[in-house]
Amino acid sequence: MYSIIVVPPPTTEDENHRTQIRMAPGERLSFGRSDSGNDLAIAHEGVSRRAGEITAQGAFWILSNLSREQTYVVENPEGAGEHIKVGPGRLDAPVPFEFSRIVLPAAGDLLAIQVWAPRHDYRSADGLDGATTAPAFSVDRTKRYFAVLAALCEPRLRGEPHAALPTVDQVVDRLRPNWPAASRTSVQWNIDYLAVKLRLKPGPEEADTGPRLNGKKESLVSLALRFDLVREDDLVVLTEPVPRRVAR
Structure with missing residues (x-):
């Protein structure tokens, strides 16, 4: 073949x-x-x-x-x-x-x-005993935090590898058609939650603002794109209503 x-x-x-x-x-x-x-x-x-x-x-x-x-x-x-x-x-x-x-x-x-190179080979897990390996990064594509992450990654996934990341206000505007209650506070909360969830900072008690927030966004996008946590196909979440629950 x-x-x-x-x-x-x-x-x-x-x-x-x-x-x-x-x-x-x-x-x-x-x-x-x-x-x-x-x-x-x-x-x-x-x-x-x-x-x-x-x-x-x-x-x-x-x-x-x-x-x-x-x-x-x-x-x-x-x-x-x-x-x-x-x-x-x-x-x-x-x-x-x-x-x-x-x-x-x-x-x-x-x-x-x-x-x-269209052929993709995958290892079968059939016949293996014991507990399965925990995923390196656990993300739920149905949650609001994932929509926020997708909005942050969108410019670079659209073919602009060095595009400036969207501001919090731009993320709010991008999400608001399908998430009417989106606000600066909710988007920033989800960014902070993502930083903890993806182990980029020790805990949510560290309130980062201003330039440090931009550095956190850059780290989140870099990690997400490097390990395919967000792919171009995932941008469909930006055109679908997001769930009512904020995160977890």
């Missing part, structure tokens, strides 16, 4: 009907300018004769840069600027993105090879 799909750069002939190359685990795909010795020929004078090699693994892939001088960039189109660099001569660099774009600098042009 294939695990990797490679979509070559478009040409004038196939721009509207791009070829897809499907690879099974262990298969290799070499690419470069030369028709000879490459599985995928890229007809551009700025591409090395033997430019690189893609190797499919079970649920990810690795890239070898066979160029002597050019650094390749592998972008995550869904990661708001997330990317890795694969330097000249680097072999077997693992690529962790489900959707990727290899950018080849070629004599003033930037050529893109898309690589998709």
